[in-house]
Amino acid sequence: MESLILTIIATSIPLLMAATGELITEKSGVLNLGVEGMMLSGAVGALGAVLWLENPYFGIIAGAMSGLFMACIFSVFTINFMTNQVATGLGLTIFATGLTGLAGAPLVGKTIPSLPKIEIFLLSDIPFIGNILFKQDLVAYLSICIIILITYFLKYSKPGIILRAVGDNHVSAHSVGYPVKKIRWYATCFGGMCAGIGGAYIPLVLTPHWSEGMTAGRGWIALALVVFASWIPWRIIVGALIFGGITIAQLVGQARGWPIPSQILSMMPYLATIIALTIISSRISKNNSVVPASLGKPFFDTQ
Amino acid sequence: MLKFCKHIFSLVALSASVLFFIVTNSFANPTKVGFVYLTTPGDHGWTYAHELGKQMVEKRFGDDVKISVVENVPEGPDATRVIRELAKQGNEIIFTTSFGYMEPTLKVAKEFPNIKFEHITGYKRSNNVATGNIRFYEGRYIQGVVAGLMTKTNKIGYIGAYPIAEVIMGINAFAQGLRSVNKDASISVIWANTWYDPVKEADAAKVHIAEGADILAQHTDSPAMLQIAEKNGALGFGQSTDMSAFAPKAQLFASENNWGPYYIKKIEQLKNGKWNTGDGPDHWAGNEWGGISSDMLKISKFQNMPDEVAKKAQEALSGIKNGSIKIFAGPLVDNTGKEIIPAGKTLDDGALWGMNYYLKGVNGKVPG
Numbered sequence: 001m002e003s004l005i006l007t008i009i010a011t012s013i014p015l016l017m018a019a020t021g022e023l024i025t026e027k028s029g030v031l032n033l034g035v036e037g038m039m040l041s042g043a044v045g046a047l048g049a050v051l052w053l054e055n056p057y058f059g060i061i062a063g064a065m066s067g068l069f070m071a072c073i074f075s076v077f078t079i080n081f082m083t084n085q086v087a088t089g090l091g092l093t094i095f096a097t098g099l100t101g102l103a104g105a106p107l108v109g110k111t112i113p114s115l116p117k118i119e120i121f122l123l124s125d126i127p128f129i130g131n132i133l134f135k136q137d138l139v140a141y142l143s144i145c146i147i148i149l150i151t152y153f154l155k156y157s158k159p160g161i162i163l164r165a166v167g168d169n170h171v172s173a174h175s176v177g178y179p180v181k182k183i184r185w186y187a188t189c190f191g192g193m194c195a196g197i198g199g200a201y202i203p204l205v206l207t208p209h210w211s212e213g214m215t216a217g218r219g220w221i222a223l224a225l226v227v228f229a230s231w232i233p234w235r236i237i238v239g240a241l242i243f244g245g246i247t248i249a250q251l252v253g254q255a256r257g258w259p260i261p262s263q264i265l266s267m268m269p270y271l272a273t274i275i276a277l278t279i280i281s282s283r284i285s286k287n288n289s290v291v292p293a294s295l296g297k298p299f300f301d302t303q
Numbered sequence: 304m305l306k307f308c309k310h311i312f313s314l315v316a317l318s319a320s321v322l323f324f325i326v327t328n329s330f331a332n333p334t335k336v337g338f339v340y341l342t343t344p345g346d347h348g349w350t351y352a353h354e355l356g357k358q359m360v361e362k363r364f365g366d367d368v369k370i371s372v373v374e375n376v377p378e379g380p381d382a383t384r385v386i387r388e389l390a391k392q393g394n395e396i397i398f399t400t401s402f403g404y405m406e407p408t409l410k411v412a413k414e415f416p417n418i419k420f421e422h423i424t425g426y427k428r429s430n431n432v433a434t435g436n437i438r439f440y441e442g443r444y445i446q447g448v449v450a451g452l453m454t455k456t457n458k459i460g461y462i463g464a465y466p467i468a469e470v471i472m473g474i475n476a477f478a479q480g481l482r483s484v485n486k487d488a489s490i491s492v493i494w495a496n497t498w499y500d501p502v503k504e505a506d507a508a509k510v511h512i513a514e515g516a517d518i519l520a521q522h523t524d525s526p527a528m529l530q531i532a533e534k535n536g537a538l539g540f541g542q543s544t545d546m547s548a549f550a551p552k553a554q555l556f557a558s559e560n561n562w563g564p565y566y567i568k569k570i571e572q573l574k575n576g577k578w579n580t581g582d583g584p585d586h587w588a589g590n591e592w593g594g595i596s597s598d599m600l601k602i603s604k605f606q607n608m609p610d611e612v613a614k615k616a617q618e619a620l621s622g623i624k625n626g627s628i629k630i631f632a633g634p635l636v637d638n639t640g641k642e643i644i645p646a647g648k649t650l651d652d653g654a655l656w657g658m659n660y661y662l663k664g665v666n667g668k669v670p671g
Binding site: 212 | 342343345346347375460491492493494496497499500501502503504505506507509510511512513514525526527530531534548549666667668670671
């Protein structure tokens with residue numbers, strides 16, 4: 001049981017990191033569909049760095065930087081040149097798939113040391129819970145810290161409220177003097193770094209090698225998670241664990257011969273996302289929407 | 304005089320160009336060969352095995368062939384376009400190296416009746432489409448023998464891609480090998496529903512280990528399963544190519560796909576005008592289905608196992624090679640107790656491609 005829970009947590013963390021980053025990006029009004037691409041570049045960057053510097057912690061930094069690089073490309077196009085965000089995001093993923101394939105070609109077939117587990121003093125000795133919660137790796141702790149921080153940031157801090165204002169109505173935010181483009185740049189870059197770390201987690205912990213397209217669609221699930229969480233940070237944790245849990249549950253079900261077809265379990269997370277979307281949109285009329293109102297709309301300076 | 308020189312000159316030029324034409328067309332006329340790959344070859348797994356085969360072709364024929372390769376071709380409509388393009392470029396024989404290219408290959412073959420097509424692992428043929436496949440299940444029988452001797456928990460974890468006959472016959476062959484040495488062990492199967500998703504394959508391996516399996520086998524493409532086995536002190540088998548670089552302590556051996564001899568044979572047939580798909584409505588004779596005895600399936604070095612086990616594995620290997628071991632010989636009973644064939648009979652190739660049941664030794668039932 002314990003090892004199954006640990007597997008669920010490990011599977012959830014890339015989703016958690018990437019979705020958290022995307023949440024901040026979307027809160028500022030930018031819809032970046034390039035999460036999958038940013039995760040891939042994070043993965044290849046991390047693997048390259050660890051092979052070169054032989055320390056898995058550099059992998060986290062390199063992953064973040066690779067994701068950041070992709071996010072910068074996206075920002076230049078969508079924020080400065082005001083291209084269509086959906087098209088640019090899709091383009092970014094396709095571009096990154098090719099680029100990482102090229103960059104990763106010399107890395108194929110090499111393995112790297114995994115990220116070590118860090119035991120938290122005393123707490124890790126608690127039976128069961130200690131093993132599950134307090135014997136994790138740095139990225140796992142980091143992801144929870146980031147969730148707590150951005151919850152506070154969005155709700156109580158002034159920059160967080162400005163970020164939301166930019167995402168909800170960029171014209172008003174601009175007219176009271178906030179630098180809309182600059183804020184969106186920051187938010188997109190943060191999203192890129194988080195996605196990069198999420199992608200880096202795959203070779204650093206889950207399967208320590210590089211192979212082309214190894215994120216296999218997890219970036220898209222992260223995007224769905226943001227919607228599932230209705231742009232509320234703590235719900236991403238719940239969502240990621242549900243996604244991870246169902247993924248593992250369907251594997252366990254098969255190994256034990258449960259009579260439920262695995263395909264039904266596989267589609268559950270997506271069904272849950274659609275249901276969440278339906279509930280969200282049915283509520284929009286009642287109290288103001290949770291969806292950032294300017295999401296996906298380009299901002300023109302002259303307005 | 305000048306005029307005469309001019310005549311001579313043009314005559315020489317004409318004959319030279321005619322000569323050149325003859326030379327280029329009869330002597331240095333390479334056979335144009337096309338390959339369609341599912342992914343980039345990398346250095347392990349399915350497509351890499353095809354790449355090695357292609358290299359053998361290059362080595363064997365040198366300048367007598369001109370090879371075009373298209374990598375990273377998704378199965379589906381894109382494949383049709385790529386295959387058609389290769390046909391238009393004048394390739395005389397085109398190898399399409401993944402199961403999902405079956406319909407696209409047949410479709411393009413209809414448009415280009417003079418071009419020969421070789422579809423890998425498919426079951427549909429036509430007048431200019433032959434198929435080639437490897438008896439992968441022979442290697443899996445040996446895996447079963449080794450697993451049965453090595454397991455301590457008597458639980459084998461198997462990761463399958465899709466519940467198609469190809470994969471199911473592998474599981475059943477594994478079970479036959481397993482039960483030939485160990486009647487108490489059994490196989491649990493997890494379907495990944497993908498050929499390739501390292502994270503999912505790793506998750507499936509972790510689940511198998513958490514459920515008590517100590518030997519893992521896979522019919523998916525990434526080395527993720529072996530890496531998880533290595534990390535958790537379990538053992539497993541490499542897929543398509545030797546994967547011991549990923550799991551030096553966990554890989555017992557790998558079944559290696561050796562496509563080279565088949566490619567060379569088919570290209571030679573084409574050069575000699577002997578290429579054909581045989582008679583009959585389904586052109587069964589056009590199917591090249593080789594295994595250990597024809598060297599299309601190779602078994603890598605036995606490692607991480609005691610000498611006695613390696614010896615048993617070697618015996619199974621030579622038994623399959625010389626035909627003394629018939630993997631699907633009766634009496635065969637499925638895992639619900641139903642008799643498939645009585646003693647004295649052996650399943651024929653057609654019956655293997657119709658497998659939709661598990662033999663004794665496998666838990667659960669085939670989905671769908």
